Amino acid sequence: MPPSVAADPASAVADGGSGGAPYAVETRGLTKVFGKQRAVDGIDLRVPSGSVYGFLGPNGSGKTTTIRMLMGLVAPTSGDHDILGRPMPAELTSALHRVGSLIEGPAFHPYLTGLANLRRLDAADARSEARSSAARINAALERVGLEPAANKRFRAYSLGMKQRLAIAAALLAPRDLLVLDEPTNGLDPQGTREVRHLVAGLAADGITVLISSHLLAEIQQICTHVGVMSAGKLVAQGGIDDLRASQTAQLTVHTPDPTDALQVLRRAGVARLAADGEVVTGEPGRLAPERLVADLVTAGVRVQRFGIDRPSLEDLYVSLTGEGFEVRQ
Amino acid sequence: MRFLLSELRLIAGRRRNQAGLLVLIAMPVLLAVAVRLTEDNPRGGGPPGFIDQIVGNGVFVAFAALTFEITIFFPLAISMISGDAIAGEAHSGTLRYLLTVPAGRVRVLIVKYLGIVAGSVVAALSVAIVGAAVGAAIFGTGPLLTLSGTQIPLGTGLGRLALSALYVALGLCALGAVGLFLSTLTEQPIAATVALMVVTSAMWVLDAIPQLSALHPWLLVDRWPAFADLMRDPADYAAVTEGILVDLGYIVVFLLAAWARFAGKDITS
Numbered sequence: 001m002p003p004s005v006a007a008d009p010a011s012a013v014a015d016g017g018s019g020g021a022p023y024a025v026e027t028r029g030l031t032k033v034f035g036k037q038r039a040v041d042g043i044d045l046r047v048p049s050g051s052v053y054g055f056l057g058p059n060g061s062g063k064t065t066t067i068r069m070l071m072g073l074v075a076p077t078s079g080d081h082d083i084l085g086r087p088m089p090a091e092l093t094s095a096l097h098r099v100g101s102l103i104e105g106p107a108f109h110p111y112l113t114g115l116a117n118l119r120r121l122d123a124a125d126a127r128s129e130a131r132s133s134a135a136r137i138n139a140a141l142e143r144v145g146l147e148p149a150a151n152k153r154f155r156a157y158s159l160g161m162k163q164r165l166a167i168a169a170a171l172l173a174p175r176d177l178l179v180l181d182e183p184t185n186g187l188d189p190q191g192t193r194e195v196r197h198l199v200a201g202l203a204a205d206g207i208t209v210l211i212s213s214h215l216l217a218e219i220q221q222i223c224t225h226v227g228v229m230s231a232g233k234l235v236a237q238g239g240i241d242d243l244r245a246s247q248t249a250q251l252t253v254h255t256p257d258p259t260d261a262l263q264v265l266r267r268a269g270v271a272r273l274a275a276d277g278e279v280v281t282g283e284p285g286r287l288a289p290e291r292l293v294a295d296l297v298t299a300g301v302r303v304q305r306f307g308i309d310r311p312s313l314e315d316l317y318v319s320l321t322g323e324g325f326e327v328r329q
Numbered sequence: 330m331r332f333l334l335s336e337l338r339l340i341a342g343r344r345r346n347q348a349g350l351l352v353l354i355a356m357p358v359l360l361a362v363a364v365r366l367t368e369d370n371p372r373g374g375g376p377p378g379f380i381d382q383i384v385g386n387g388v389f390v391a392f393a394a395l396t397f398e399i400t401i402f403f404p405l406a407i408s409m410i411s412g413d414a415i416a417g418e419a420h421s422g423t424l425r426y427l428l429t430v431p432a433g434r435v436r437v438l439i440v441k442y443l444g445i446v447a448g449s450v451v452a453a454l455s456v457a458i459v460g461a462a463v464g465a466a467i468f469g470t471g472p473l474l475t476l477s478g479t480q481i482p483l484g485t486g487l488g489r490l491a492l493s494a495l496y497v498a499l500g501l502c503a504l505g506a507v508g509l510f511l512s513t514l515t516e517q518p519i520a521a522t523v524a525l526m527v528v529t530s531a532m533w534v535l536d537a538i539p540q541l542s543a544l545h546p547w548l549l550v551d552r553w554p555a556f557a558d559l560m561r562d563p564a565d566y567a568a569v570t571e572g573i574l575v576d577l578g579y580i581v582v583f584l585l586a587a588w589a590r591f592a593g594k595d596i597t598s
Binding site: 068071072073074075092093096097099101103104105107108109110111112119120121122123124125126130133169 | 331332334335339342343344421422423425426427428429430431432433436437593595596597
């Protein structure tokens with residue numbers, strides 16, 4: 001069961017970011033039906049401005065379709081959304097001009113060089129200045145560390161270089177929002193770390209980042225917010241600390257005086273207490289552990305071991321999306 | 330404007346387009362050499378055309394080459410370029426990045442079509458220029474003998490050749506509009522290319538069936554060879570004018586169809 005706090009996006013999203021729209025991305029009942037399949041089923045995505053939003057979910061849960069709808073590539077069956085406070089697709093051009101994106105892996109003309117590919121994309125942008133083109137392209141290549149390979153044909157690039165070129169393309173113009181769909185897909189651990197580092201750097205510059213992945217561990221460290229998709233639905237969304245706090249913590253006390261310990265802890269407000277020999281367990285909720293220890297010791301309970309374990313986000317993610325092997329009906 | 334230049338560079342930079350252009354301009358050379366080598370053979374009785382006049386004036390190599398290439402080589406070249414236009418970008422995945430730049434869907438269509446127009450003009454003019462040059466080099470030149478049996482000065486003849494090449498180019502632009510529409514229907518460029526060749530061949534076949542003469546005025550290819558009328562004295566513009574109207578009709582209809590299809594299409598490639 002999804003935790004109730006996390007299932008309510010409004011309560012979980014605390015900080016809205018400053019200036020402009022509170023949400024860089026906001027969707028209302030966004031739905032896409034392919035034939036009989038509801039690929040995306042009425043999701044209310046809210047990406048606070050200035051956040052790094054981890055968009056999680058197993059393969060096939062609807063992440064990419066959602067991102068394609070956000071970027072105006074696929075028309076929603078119902079629902080609508082704003083990008084950077086502008087309604088889509090009515091103001092698509094002015095909204096997307098401030099958005100850099102990487103969607104379902106890099107795609108470039110194989111027989112053109114990396115540089116020529118970037119030139120083409122920059123030329124396609126009606127709003128980008130011709131005069132600053134070369135400087136902006138160089139800056140983007142420098143940012144991803146691809147300058148030495150700029151004049152190599154795209155087809156000769158390694159997977160990691162292709163990925164980096166795609167990120168460079170996303171950085172050709174000044175951006176307020178980056179939408180990165182599986183940017184670490186197919187990369188080795190080294191490459192994954194590089195991408196993570198790059199994203200963290202961009203976020204530090206104040207760019208809102210929406211980053212999707214089917215692996216929580218890959219993006220956990222850099223995210224401030226998380227949304228979890230499962231079978232087309234957004235099953236959890238919120239600030240990463242709120243989500244973590246919503247997870248039920250488990251208290252374990254090893255003591256030769258289990259009866260006294262039970263009494264003290266019950267008075268302190270610990271729920272679901274149980275004793276098994278010399279081990280007392282319970283759910284402390286938001287009680288401060290140091291207070292519980294003090295209470296126990298003051299009451300003369302001999303404490304051998306005291307611990308509070310919080311399930312990791314990974315556990316939450318797995319509990320929301322399943323272990324990945326079962327087939328959804 | 331930068332986007333258009335980028336598109337033209339992309340088309341011109343592709344090896345297979347360069348090879349295609351080489352094949353197109355090899356035709357008049359082949360034609361001229363073949364006529365030169367068989368100059369002594371008895372002539373007459375063959376299909377009408379400009380072949381017989383080549384020996385008298387090399388410029389006719391250009392007219393003959395345009396006549397020959399219009400049936401299959403030109404349509405093939407346009408099929409290649411136009412089939413690739415949208416479907417090629419979709420196939421390689423670059424379409425989604427163009428659209429999220431955002432390049433604008435209508436703008437992408439316009440630039441793609443202008444690329445096809447450029448390809449058509451370059452193809453027709455190259456064949457005309459190479460044909461006239463090679464012909465002049467091998468057979469010499471001078472006043473041109475018209476189909477009406479009179480002579481017109483070289484300058485006038487070259488002017489009519491230029492008109493003929495542009496007329497052919499316009500026909501190819503119309504075919505390219507059909508190709509652009511087909512290219513919005515699929516993510517497989519080769520499918521759009523083959524489909525356009527099938528359409529072209531089918532039109533030539535239908536155009537050759539006398540029982541279907543009621544249909545002929547509506548076929549794109551029906552008046553393509555009409556530029557031959559420009560080599561009459563005085564030039565006969567009737568069929569060419571009709572041909573231009575049919576070409577423009579196809580351009581309008583199929584560009585609108587391409588827009589209607591592409592403007593709201595889900596890009597899932």
